[in-house]
Amino acid sequence: MRKYIALRFSKNISFFLDKKAIIVQFLLLCCAAAVFIISTGSGEMYISPQNVLKALFGSGSEMENLVIHSFRLPRIFVALFAGMSLAVAGAILQGMIRNPLASPDILGLTAGASVFVVAFFAIFSDKNNSLTISIHWLPLAAFLGATITALLVYKLAWKNGITPMRLVLVGIGMSAFMQAGTTLFMLLGPIYRASQANIWITGTVYGASWEHVKMLFPWTMILLMISFVSARHMNIQELGDELAASAGVSLQKQRFVLLALSTALTGGAVAFAGGIGFVGLMAPHMARRLVGSSFGALLPVAALLGAILVMLADLIGRTLFAPLEIPAGVFTAAVGAPYFIYLLYKNK
Amino acid sequence: MLLKTDRNRLVGFIFFVLLLLVSIGISIVYGYTDTSWKTAIEAFTNNNGSNEHIIIETVRLPRALIAAAVGASLAMAGALMQAMTKNPLASPGLFGINVGAGFFIVLFVSLFHVNSLQAFTWLAFIGAALAAAVVFVIGSLGREGMTPLKLTLAGAAVAALFSSLTQGILTANETALDQVLFWLAGSISGRKLEMLLAVLPYFVIAWTGAIVFAKKVNVLTMGDDVARGLGQRTELVKLGMAVLVVLLAGGAVAVAGPIGFIGIIVPHFARALVGIDYRWVLPYCGVLGGILLIVADVAARYIIMPQEVPVGVMTAFIGTPFFIYIARRGILAK
Numbered sequence: 001m002r003k004y005i006a007l008r009f010s011k012n013i014s015f016f017l018d019k020k021a022i023i024v025q026f027l028l029l030c031c032a033a034a035v036f037i038i039s040t041g042s043g044e045m046y047i048s049p050q051n052v053l054k055a056l057f058g059s060g061s062e063m064e065n066l067v068i069h070s071f072r073l074p075r076i077f078v079a080l081f082a083g084m085s086l087a088v089a090g091a092i093l094q095g096m097i098r099n100p101l102a103s104p105d106i107l108g109l110t111a112g113a114s115v116f117v118v119a120f121f122a123i124f125s126d127k128n129n130s131l132t133i134s135i136h137w138l139p140l141a142a143f144l145g146a147t148i149t150a151l152l153v154y155k156l157a158w159k160n161g162i163t164p165m166r167l168v169l170v171g172i173g174m175s176a177f178m179q180a181g182t183t184l185f186m187l188l189g190p191i192y193r194a195s196q197a198n199i200w201i202t203g204t205v206y207g208a209s210w211e212h213v214k215m216l217f218p219w220t221m222i223l224l225m226i227s228f229v230s231a232r233h234m235n236i237q238e239l240g241d242e243l244a245a246s247a248g249v250s251l252q253k254q255r256f257v258l259l260a261l262s263t264a265l266t267g268g269a270v271a272f273a274g275g276i277g278f279v280g281l282m283a284p285h286m287a288r289r290l291v292g293s294s295f296g297a298l299l300p301v302a303a304l305l306g307a308i309l310v311m312l313a314d315l316i317g318r319t320l321f322a323p324l325e326i327p328a329g330v331f332t333a334a335v336g337a338p339y340f341i342y343l344l345y346k347n348k
Numbered sequence: 349m350l351l352k353t354d355r356n357r358l359v360g361f362i363f364f365v366l367l368l369l370v371s372i373g374i375s376i377v378y379g380y381t382d383t384s385w386k387t388a389i390e391a392f393t394n395n396n397g398s399n400e401h402i403i404i405e406t407v408r409l410p411r412a413l414i415a416a417a418v419g420a421s422l423a424m425a426g427a428l429m430q431a432m433t434k435n436p437l438a439s440p441g442l443f444g445i446n447v448g449a450g451f452f453i454v455l456f457v458s459l460f461h462v463n464s465l466q467a468f469t470w471l472a473f474i475g476a477a478l479a480a481a482v483v484f485v486i487g488s489l490g491r492e493g494m495t496p497l498k499l500t501l502a503g504a505a506v507a508a509l510f511s512s513l514t515q516g517i518l519t520a521n522e523t524a525l526d527q528v529l530f531w532l533a534g535s536i537s538g539r540k541l542e543m544l545l546a547v548l549p550y551f552v553i554a555w556t557g558a559i560v561f562a563k564k565v566n567v568l569t570m571g572d573d574v575a576r577g578l579g580q581r582t583e584l585v586k587l588g589m590a591v592l593v594v595l596l597a598g599g600a601v602a603v604a605g606p607i608g609f610i611g612i613i614v615p616h617f618a619r620a621l622v623g624i625d626y627r628w629v630l631p632y633c634g635v636l637g638g639i640l641l642i643v644a645d646v647a648a649r650y651i652i653m654p655q656e657v658p659v660g661v662m663t664a665f666i667g668t669p670f671f672i673y674i675a676r677r678g679i680l681a682k
Contacts, residue, residue, distance in 0.1 A: 105508070106504070156672050156676070157676075159676055165497055166675060166676065168501065169437070169500065169675035170672055170675050170676070172442070172500070172504050173668050173671040173672045173675060174668070174672075176441075176442075176608060176609075176664055176667075176668060176671070177664055177665070177668035179664070180660070180661040180664030180665055180668075181661075183533040183658060183660070183661050184657060184658075184661045187533070187655070187657075187658065188652065188655065198515060198518060198519060199519045201515065202512065202515040202516060202519055204519075277508065277512060278508075321520070324520050325519075325520075326516055326519070326520060327515070327516060327519050329512060329515075329516075330512055330513065330515070330516030330519075333508060333509055333512030333513070334509070334512070334513070337505050337506070337508055337509030337512070338509075
């Protein structure tokens with residue numbers, strides 16, 4: 001029998017802490033920290049883990065400080081946050097839709113965000129290829145794209161309720177539609193943006209700066225906190241509509257909140273790291289294997305796994321074929337598509 | 349089914365063939381450079397080497413013919429796949445066959461700088477065959493064998509895999525991106541007649557093969573058990589159909605890049621017109637597919653003049669609502 005530790009902060013917030021989950025989380029945290037440090041140290045200039053730690057705490061050599069602080073840390077942080085966001089967004093969607101195949105990519109959320117980002121570049125570029133409005137609006141564009149697509153998919157799949165199959169099929173259709181839109185805007189926009197846009201769509205954290213980290217950090221953290229607090233709602237939603245309703249849950253309101261949460265998480269991740277695929281599908285599944293399907297334990301584990309996956313993909317992408325950089329999204333897809341296929345096989 | 353007797357179907361067929369010829373004419377005459385029907389006819393009867401005549405001869409005519417051939421091939425490939433898998437959403441685009449063929453071409457262009465037409469064609473065939481094999485194997489894994497949903501999801505996953513890999517190659521090789529971006533979106537502009545001629549033999553073989561196979565396809569659509577009971581070697585027939593699909597879809601990709609949705613939409617229209625007799629459905633698909641792609645291509649020239657929308661984008665815009673309609677109706681419904 002599992003042992004739980006009960007935590008209660010106020011009237012509304014309480015947790016059952018699962019001991020096994022805590023151990024798993026601790027191990028994953030160590031794992032994530034290791035990947036973080038190795039990734040910070042690897043690249044064109046190798047820096048040993050001890051020196052990485054020294055530089056992180058401000059006592060490294062000048063050269064190492066420069067490389068780590070201005071080039072490597074921002075992109076690794078963006079990878080970290082994007083991975084967490086996508087994984088949690090996927091976990092929420094899978095719980096809400098009660099379908100293990102749901103994920104931001106399959107439902108077309110990522111493709112929807114892509115359209116808006118590429119359109120943003122195409123519409124707000126002037127003749128000199130510089131942007132006419134601040135790049136700070138980019139996350140908003142991505143978020144809008146993800147939201148509008150989510151609403152469309154939900155609405156179009158609705159026919160006396162939602163069946164998982166219809167939702168997935170409509171999502172696949174919408175993805176194709178949005179991809180066509182993306183191609184259109186890529187061709188309409190300035191030519192030099194096309195390759196930039198292509199890299200972005202594949203998903204990469206190349207060129208991330210502290211400015212990006214500063215924007216992504218609060219966005220991700222606030223949404224993750226809300227998600228963790230809403231975990232109990234997800235547990236109830238997963239029981240099915242009738243049970244949840246008879247347990248006194250206002251089903252539609254919560255469903256809306258959960259959809260908005262996962263859309264916002266996807267939007268933020270996609271805005272800064274591009275369409276890194278399959279993380280939202282893989283990470284929650286791996287997490288469920290490790291700690292079971294109670295969302296209180298599942299969400300943090302999924303978040304850590306997502307962060308590890310994207311950081312690893314980025315690390316491999318920039319070291320394996322150096323000096324060539326392969327976008328992180330290529331590696332997540334290369335691992336994710338076979339995993340997806342394996343899921344199909346498992347799901348009979 | 350609108351056309352119930354064979355006579356009506358024949359009349360309808362002749363009507364659509366005429367319509368195809370008219371749309372080829374429209375495709376030759378209308379576009380960014382203004383030409384008239386008179387100039388078009390003169391270009392063939394009495395070519396004086398003027399700009400308009402050269403454009404008609406070297407740009408417009410190849411384009412119209414390629415659109416007709418590619419549209420016909422994709423539609424027939426879709427019809428064969430839908431019959432074979434009993435899945436109304438089956439099509440070369442959705443099942444990753446187009447993307448697989450595209451991936452192989454991009455891979456070899458960027459690694460080995462292949463640029464001969466014959467090589468393109470064969471690479472497309474190999475890619476299409478590989479993707480088809482992977483999708484069908486994965487779609488029929490598991491306990492209850494091949495189900496429409498599993499096959500669709502396997503197709504989506506394989507398509508996602510190949511398109512990610514393609515994008516990965518392109519980001520590593522930016523000069524290649526410029527050359528293939530328009531091609532990857534699916535386009536029939538700027539193609540020379542030689543490109544069509546390079547794949548035409550395979551197209552002709554596959555078109556004839558499909559018509560010859562139609563009778564066997566009819567038997568197969570009654571269900572595998574019934575077909576077997578009637579003495580059909582279903583595995584052989586399916587293999588033959590798969591080869592035809594690979595020739596049709598691979599050839600289409602070699603010429604025009606991955607163009608989606610033609611393979612889904614057209615067979616549904618054809619079946620609405622002539623019922624489920626594939627001896628009629630397949631020829632109708634060929635003609636209707638040609639018409640649809642030509643119309644989409646002509647529309648693609650006018651939407652954002654003076655630029656052009658890739659026709660693959662156009663077909664996606666036209667096709668998605670239809671796709672969602674079928675998805676809502678339920679893919680298990682007969």
